[in-house]
Amino acid sequence: MFSRKRAKQHIMHHITSNKETARPLTNVASVTTSSNETSDMSFSQTQARTKPLRILMVTGIYPTPPKPHAGTFIQSQVESLVDAGLQVEIIHPKPGPVPYRYASAAIQVFHKTLNGRFDIVHGHYGLWCLAGRLQWKTPVVTSFLGSDLLGDRIEHSANDKKTRLVIHISRWLCQRVDAVIVKSEGMKQAAHFNNAFVIPNGVDFSLFHPIPRADARAALGWHNSRYYVLFGNNPNIPRKNFALAQAAIERLQAKGLDVTLVVATGLPQTQVMQCINASNALALPSLIEGSPNIVKETMACNVPVVATDVGDVRQVIGHTNGCAVCPPDPTAFASALEQAILRTEPTTGRRDISHLDRIVVAQQVIAVYEHAIHNHSYHWKHGNHSDHVGWRPQGSPLQ
Numbered sequence: 001m002f003s004r005k006r007a008k009q010h011i012m013h014h015i016t017s018n019k020e021t022a023r024p025l026t027n028v029a030s031v032t033t034s035s036n037e038t039s040d041m042s043f044s045q046t047q048a049r050t051k052p053l054r055i056l057m058v059t060g061i062y063p064t065p066p067k068p069h070a071g072t073f074i075q076s077q078v079e080s081l082v083d084a085g086l087q088v089e090i091i092h093p094k095p096g097p098v099p100y101r102y103a104s105a106a107i108q109v110f111h112k113t114l115n116g117r118f119d120i121v122h123g124h125y126g127l128w129c130l131a132g133r134l135q136w137k138t139p140v141v142t143s144f145l146g147s148d149l150l151g152d153r154i155e156h157s158a159n160d161k162k163t164r165l166v167i168h169i170s171r172w173l174c175q176r177v178d179a180v181i182v183k184s185e186g187m188k189q190a191a192h193f194n195n196a197f198v199i200p201n202g203v204d205f206s207l208f209h210p211i212p213r214a215d216a217r218a219a220l221g222w223h224n225s226r227y228y229v230l231f232g233n234n235p236n237i238p239r240k241n242f243a244l245a246q247a248a249i250e251r252l253q254a255k256g257l258d259v260t261l262v263v264a265t266g267l268p269q270t271q272v273m274q275c276i277n278a279s280n281a282l283a284l285p286s287l288i289e290g291s292p293n294i295v296k297e298t299m300a301c302n303v304p305v306v307a308t309d310v311g312d313v314r315q316v317i318g319h320t321n322g323c324a325v326c327p328p329d330p331t332a333f334a335s336a337l338e339q340a341i342l343r344t345e346p347t348t349g350r351r352d353i354s355h356l357d358r359i360v361v362a363q364q365v366i367a368v369y370e371h372a373i374h375n376h377s378y379h380w381k382h383g384n385h386s387d388h389v390g391w392r393p394q395g396s397p398l399q
Contacts, residue, residue: 053369054087056112058105058132059124062092068268073201073293074124080202080362089118105131113138120369126170129177139178139376141368144170146183146290146311147239149190178372181365183291184312197368200291200312202358208273208300210346216278227259227341230279232272232294233286234265241308244285247330248337259341276301281340285333286310296356299323299349304340306333316356322347 057078061071078088091108093101105128109121113135122141123129126148132140148170151163167190174180174193181199182188188196217224229249235242242263249261261283264275272294276282282298282305289311296316298305304322307313317323322343324336354360 052085052087054118056118056121057088057090058128059092060128069266072269076204076358080358084362102131106134110135126166129173130169133177139372141179141372142173142177143181149187150288178376179368186311187290199364201293202361203296203300203356205300205357207269208297210302211277216274219274220278222278228279229261229337230275230282231261231263235263239286239288241285241287244328244333245283248334251334252338276303281306281337296353299353302346302349304343304347306336306340320347320349320352
């Protein structure tokens with residue numbers, strides 16, 4: 001298994017523009033598909049492969065020096081796939097007008113797949129998946145992220161043309177790619193597509209781990225005697241429902257508790273980890289989510305989570321003492337937060353989500369890749385070039 005540092009060195013990460021030419025992939029060590037007892041999948045197809053899978057990732061978000069927080073969950077997945085022995089190249093168009101970026105990605109995908117040097121095109125988010133689908137030579141796997149199937153706006157979402165267009169394209173793509181990945185059962189239902197694979201984003205357990213609260217607070221300059229509640233999302237996004245967190249904290253302060261609400265957004269992942277460990281609890285008052293990464297990262301640090309019943313949150317935290325799923329009501333949310341911040345023992349969150357270790361999740365994604373390759377090959381052989389994902393090969397590791 002590669003170290004985290006070596007994994008980064010081996011990632012063929014190209015922040016490409018439409019002027020870049022394809023660069024040859026560097027050889028990576030032979031495929032390592034070590035079994036993991038927490039996974040129920042069979043990986044015989046992957047283990048039988050003599051050459052590492054070559055993956056072309058297409059995404060509109062990825063960490064850059066100006067935005068180290070953008071798309072960190074995609075970077076983590078890339079690193080885990082490289083750790084497993086795969087070759088990965090990333091298409092992440094440079095900043096610019098949105099239509100230009102989509103066009104740039106589509107052109108690059110088309111040119112890079114002409115010679116068949118990639119086994120899979122893997123798109124992240126509906127419209128970027130569309131850029132990957134504008135070629136038919138290489139199998140396409142789509143990962144929907146949440147808002148592309150669930151909508152992005154709380155008010156007037158039913159009448160919002162852009163939201164409806166993105167959802168329509170995403171659902172259309174489900175029928176025209178070789179495999180579909182969603183983050184939660186709710187997203188699967190929203191896709192109107194029963195053959196989607198539910199695979200939440202994995203957590204980098206080597207990065208997100210418990211450290212002494214006093215050490216984390218000293219590093220951040222926080223007071224040891226104060227209670228801190230972390231809000232780990234952008235408060236300006238309406239669906240994140242920051243107002244509920246504020247209202248709950250105001251109720252706790254009215255009771256005489258010295259509690260501070262800390263907003264942690266736009267930070268490097270190392271600092272996010274420190275903020276989690278320095279906090280008494282995480283608040284996630286969202287109205288819409290797919291599979292929120294900040295919840296799983298907090299669980300990996302054994303810190304309490306108080307959240308509304310969105311996405312897969314109940315499945316992730318519902319069996320962990322010290323965590324709570326609440327209705328979006330300030331009084332109920334404040335009551336749950338009070339119990340969480342007064343807790344003196346760490347939770348068992350890390351143990352409870354061991355199945356979400358990114359090492360385990362990477363093997364599930366690899367199994368989807370193998371399924372997509374088999375699926376694509378079958379339909380081209382039999383002259384059926386549409387409706388790929390409605391069929392699964394007999395003996396598929398994902399059945």
